[in-house]
Amino acid sequence: MKRYFVFIAFCSALIAMAGADPAGTTGGGSRGSATMNHDIRPGDGVTASGWLSDYLPALAGSPGDTRVFYLDSGKPGATVFVAGGTHTNEIAGIATAVLLVERAKIENGRLIVVPYANNSASTYTEGEWRSDPWFAIVTPHGTRWFKSGARLTYPGHQGAPDPEVYRHVNSSEELPGYESRNLDRAHPGDPNGTLTQKVAYALLSLIKNENVDVAIDLHEADVGGRLAWMMVANPKNIDTAASAILGLEMKGIAMKLEPSSESFRGLSHREWGDASKAQSYLIETPNPAMVKDPRGVDWVNDPENPLWKRVGTQVECIVEILASFNENAPVDNMIAISGLPSLEDIELQGLGAFYN
Numbered sequence: 001m002k003r004y005f006v007f008i009a010f011c012s013a014l015i016a017m018a019g020a021d022p023a024g025t026t027g028g029g030s031r032g033s034a035t036m037n038h039d040i041r042p043g044d045g046v047t048a049s050g051w052l053s054d055y056l057p058a059l060a061g062s063p064g065d066t067r068v069f070y071l072d073s074g075k076p077g078a079t080v081f082v083a084g085g086t087h088t089n090e091i092a093g094i095a096t097a098v099l100l101v102e103r104a105k106i107e108n109g110r111l112i113v114v115p116y117a118n119n120s121a122s123t124y125t126e127g128e129w130r131s132d133p134w135f136a137i138v139t140p141h142g143t144r145w146f147k148s149g150a151r152l153t154y155p156g157h158q159g160a161p162d163p164e165v166y167r168h169v170n171s172s173e174e175l176p177g178y179e180s181r182n183l184d185r186a187h188p189g190d191p192n193g194t195l196t197q198k199v200a201y202a203l204l205s206l207i208k209n210e211n212v213d214v215a216i217d218l219h220e221a222d223v224g225g226r227l228a229w230m231m232v233a234n235p236k237n238i239d240t241a242a243s244a245i246l247g248l249e250m251k252g253i254a255m256k257l258e259p260s261s262e263s264f265r266g267l268s269h270r271e272w273g274d275a276s277k278a279q280s281y282l283i284e285t286p287n288p289a290m291v292k293d294p295r296g297v298d299w300v301n302d303p304e305n306p307l308w309k310r311v312g313t314q315v316e317c318i319v320e321i322l323a324s325f326n327e328n329a330p331v332d333n334m335i336a337i338s339g340l341p342s343l344e345d346i347e348l349q350g351l352g353a354f355y356n
């Protein structure tokens, strides 16, 4: 009986995949030559995959389209959304999102992951923070190569030249014109705007259409800067964030906490939380390559801030945010995830042990 049930579940998963993913599940294809084909190897927890353009068809075949992975327990519970690669030079966010796709098992509720939120940024490396075009994670079965890139949308993909100055519609603050290509200044986006605004709009549409309860955006900051080792939370869920910070402290992981600014607009934690029912969070670990001249810096094996420590910390932050969320959630709207390594597991076994 049990085996029969599993078979039916498997068939439904296949049907779901066929509907959501015309290009194949395991990164076999892309919707256009401009869409990057990243080496992401979904684990057993992934029940379907699709594209960001499923939420805004105008993105289909464009460099802004990107893969969306669904991990559905099939049981009642909360829906959690995690984005990596908003800034594709911030490689811990990408590596953490990929780890979720490859390792996470959902016991209750649903997890949705977009490892390359700004795919266009991953196609080049020029920019404010220069980076390598790839980063490597050594696994027991070979070296995995992941695309890294710039902080901003590629200028040629934007569909409009940079303005003289960029001012978010809800902000009085003026930023340099190139910041119009910064996905984390473009939320909540515009379906008829630039590529960056379209991507932002599609991400918020995903959050709304999928009824997301918790949304987490993974980032990195300059070493020693204010944002390094920081969790930023929308004011409406600052108490849950504070409780997550305490949970992290109990594990010996020190993170700072800050609420979203009222005046500085366009950031994911501010706009996602304001425009949807989702609690929203942003996590920042220190990236050793975020310096004016990163030549000679090893952003994977840096002795002070190695990638394993940054990814392990981001995973622990997600785990603690969800534990805090569950404390205040009704029993039928909790999220339960297994299969994720602790920071200590990653330190002992090596980061590569947790990729397929």
Ligand SMILES: [Zn+2]
Pocket: 086, 087, 090, 184, 219, 220
């Ligand atoms: Zn960032």
